[in-house]
Amino acid sequence: MAQSSKSTYFNQDELQDHKAAYEKGGLGNAASLIQQKLNILCNTELNIAVMGDSGAGKSTFLNAMRGVQGDDDRAAESGPTETTMKPTSYPHPHLPNVCFWNLPGIGTTNSPTKMYLSGMTFQIYDFFVIILHGRFRENDISIANEIKKLGKNLYFAHSKIDSDLYSMRKRNRNFNEGEELKTIRRDCASKLEEAGSSALTVFLISSFEMNGFDFPNLRETLANNLDDLKKHIFMMSLPNTTLEIIHNKRKGLKKQIWMLATVSGSVGAVPVSGLSFACDTGILVCAIKEFRKYLGLDNASLQRPANRTGKPVKDLKAVVKSPLLGEISKDFVLQKLKGSVFGGISAAKPVFDFIPVIGPIFGAGSSFLQTRKMLNNVLNDLTENAQRVVKAVFGTD
Template identity: 75%
Template sequence: MAQPSKSAYFNHDELKDLKSAYEKGGLENAASLIQQKLNVLHNVQLNIAVTGDSGAGKSTFIDAIRGVQGDDEGAAETGTTETTMKPTPYPHPNLPNVCFWDLPGIGTPNFPAKTYMSAMNFQKYDFFIIILHGRFRENDVSIANEIKRLGKNLYFVRSKIDNDLYSMRKKNKTLNEEEELKKIRRDCVSKLKVAGFSAPTVFLISSFEMNDFDFPELRETLANNLDDLKKQAFLMSLPNTTLEIINNKRKELKKRIWMLATISGSVGAIPVPGLSFSCDIGVLVSAIKEFRKYLGLDDASLQRLAKMTGKPVEDLKAVVKTPLLGEVNKEFVIRMLMGSVFVGISTAEVVLDFIPVVGSIFGAASSFCLTYKILNNALDELAENAQRVVKAAFGTD
């Protein structure tokens, strides 16, 4: 049997436990631990704090990164004066366990600097984003230094770059945008250095142009600085604005397939009519629906994307060419299994390097192979359709 090694979502000790569980109680015993890990994946909490001056663009940023428009239900409250009187949660519309928190400004009568940190309960947040527009104030320094003291990650975001460039362009028709962006960045960095930050990174963004300026780099940086569990939650929460986002989601979801296949072939398995193996069809139904939701192909996500891009939702749905967006139920999955030509799948076709009990799985449960292949193909098919939707929404090739 293969020795435990590095595995997506499982640390070394958990892999040892998984191997031991199989040796003591067989595949069903190991599947119980795998189900526990899947439950953790579904329920992992990610709390992101967003702070900055009133009018800096906090609310617009919170809506943009959740794929929400200002007039949608659940949109963040906006205003030119301080509208946030307490830490206000804005959960993701599809993944409520991913939550952005709009923190009120420091130094106001409601939140004087000396009591601000304790009132905001800084410990609860996984990382912080300070939205800047204009000068970097002493209060911002106070917040940033406290975040550093707590050992939390902090990101400086300079918002409304599109507005700045528009104003400059009105004054200078031959504006060199690249040079102006460099000037803005140097100015922000120099002020942060004066405030005591030795090598600060500042992301220049527009919340209305999520694929331009530094917004893609910001998304990538935020994801890469999270552990595996929270990273997958963050990636799944991103609105589909680029093909890269969809590819990243597909990679993360592929890491779950061996776990789902193990459970389908063991716990709660029932015979499939006309086939010589058993599986948990409910697992397959739920997995396909989850893949569809995470890849932004559910009705609510398509409506939000259409609204974001100004395209009719019918145009986005027209490019979808898969029955997987229809009614997915027990009967649908059984038809998929009956029509499958993948029963002869070999171990070489499955990504096995992170499965500690793989030899025994293939020896004991042929249903693992077919279930793995069915889910893998379903995921690829949904991801390809999600890419077509993004191309139609944003007019990209």
């Protein structure tokens, strides 16, 4: 195969099916199967359960992961007492198929562990994050062991580490942050070993510093323990707080471009005046809008980091130098396909390329090559601008 299943979201059986469909019924047959995979990629659900005692920092963590502020209408409620006695869902602001769930701590209910597990329908969640602040409790370990029996991944996050360190610094003029962090890690590891859960790791985090302490490591660990489809969805859901996150989003979106180009040039495509090839401009319009949203460059996505940092949103928009932030219509797409910035492969230059599940495609004027060229250029442009925004927001690489 020209590309591995890992790089195309297809397993080997699916790649063989697509190749057989092409050999039997041509590009249209194979493109229909590719469209089905794109639909699955867009609609696959990811359900993330967040647990912990009242006051541990669950709500702040939920809001941080969704990129919303505490005063946002969509924010998880927070307070000194338990604000939820049943699972409460918090959909992602622009990815409704990604949902975070605030689960009540077992210490807030009158149910034994077994009844609690049944009432919380743990089977529906893809993984669990238990937020801790302070000591481990017997219920935390009990729930962790039951979750492991279900074959689900579980992660402990010791929250408010910034506040803890601040208090230690005030109490001790000889305070050494590195040594204190090592002490906290050893203590957490010791508690887990005593409870027979030494294989688990405790991440030391502050939900107000998503690029500090163990938060980046936690994000990476959560992503890497998901299958390819759900990892892609999880990565797209992350707030843009680092250049690495943007880089990973670009890699994920780039994997879809050949799929979109194949579908655009085959399923329902019609010749367009002024172009030497047929394409589905509606697919390209949707793709550009989706790329822009995932990379945090639509209006709503730019407003969220502005709210979080107190920077005027107009200052963030000022660093974006791209026509792709304006209205994206079929006329806009056609104009760019005819131009040389986002499209326009010279027919005089021989080009050789391939569709991974089919094989080689020859000819600079093919629909596949033209639309793939445009989407690659669009993605590069949006990535560069998303990087500028992150630098403007956080003042660092």
